[in-house]
Amino acid sequence: MIDFTIDVETCIGCGQCASDCPAMIISMETGIPTIAPDLEQFCIRCMHCVAICSEGSVSIHGYGPQEGLVLASEQVTKPEQLEMLIKGRRSVRNYQDENLDPQLIDKLIEVASHAPSGHNDRQLLYTLVDDKGVVYDLREEAIDGLEKLIEEKKLPEGMEMFVDIIKAWKNSGTDILFRGAPHLLVVSAPQENAAPLQDCLIALTTFELYAQTYGIGTIWNGLAMLTISELVPALKKKLGIPEDHQIGYVMGFGYPAIQYERTIKRDKPQVHRVS
Template sequence: MLNFKVNEDRCIQCGKCITDCPPMCITMQDGDFPVIQDESKCLRCQHCLAICPTAAISIMGVNPDNSTELQYELPTAHSMETLIKGRRSTRKYKKKALDEKTIAKLLETSFHAPTGVNAQGVFFTATTTAEATEDLRKEIYTKVSKLLSNSDFDENDMRFQYLQMAHKTYINHDIDIILRGAPHILIASASKNIPLPKEDCLIALTTFDLLAQSMGVGTLWDGMLKWCVDDFFPELAGRLGVPEDHEIGYTMVFGHPAVQYQRTVQRTPPKINLVRKF
């Protein structure tokens, strides 16, 4: 049930909701107000609510007055450029966990990331306490130790080489390379039945990454964690609550950074292909 409603006292019949509707399911007869004739076509993207200049449209029970006005709230291009260039992968963390309200804010906002055909199917699994992450950390290294003691593994497999290095460093120096000592882990997964599960997860995590940086939260895209919960020990993903029919897009660790970067880096020239004529 879409519950598409138009506040006739506010609606100026400008037609913007009609022209911007991706599946073109909103119509309006002369002298009437916008309506949706076939609700099955609606993507539930809320473009109609977002574009209405007078906040006249409600859909799915959402009150447009509770949305944030964009005119004075968007960051400048310069501040976005600085955020993108200034973000760093954090490999040193304070042991203190983030406040659960901060974690919820990060995840709820990141769920707004775009998804293929607006599937909105990304599922976030995150540890909320340092204790839970520490228990996971110990379990991972125990399982890695057993895995590496198995003579059947392929020593030419790059994944094993990295896990060997991480295990040796953990045993000999008590340094955690797999989770980097972070107090939280994050897994983004999605049902295999949606059009683009992996890509949707990557976009959502990128959104999480940038928002976290803006809030002073450190992040690290963690490929070794993904190997552990996806390739080698999928039972860990199950114990954490990742649905069995989901594809894991990628994994992260995050928390209070124990380091503070002061400036952007300077990359080599980007690899760009500009096509001016086809």
């Protein structure tokens, strides 16, 4: 049961919920929106019907209009503000040695979970390392695993940079692997999903942009990604990531120890127009 409910006292029969339903299962034959029982299985839980209703008459899956935020035009981010946020984004590789407020981290992930997903699967797993001490222990295990690969001459071809990464940590305490970030976020999804990799990347992009509004820096960490997903797979098990999950990417985050003062120039984008 999807608990599709219409407040007949307020519904004006405009049919917007039916016309916007991706699954095309809402009928307006009676003048009031209905979903036939045999069609309920095709609902993808997108809740477009709740979002689009101007009168707040639609509820589904136990979720009604009173639980949503009203999209007032004056509250929507202005184009120039979003442009500044996007152009001002930097990959941060220097962090303050402190944990973020756990409630703030929860807020960042909750907002990121609203990102689009293929077929509205919404089965992402946000594996969070929310304490700098745990990150330190994870780094030590990663270094040990990488050292073993090198000693046994099992480091894959093309991964020779990990030799220098380990030397930097051992000799000077320079953390190239995790970039000194106090927190890590690994987003994964079941491989059977419609778009597991894309869903993870979209969610992390959303997380990153929203984190910036709180002054939080992020790093798309390909080195940690390789280490956890390929080179030292024991770390994936330690983190509790299911075997049938595809890791989208690993992101380090925390308060930056530096401040960028301006945007930079990028090359003109390559555009191929088809006419």
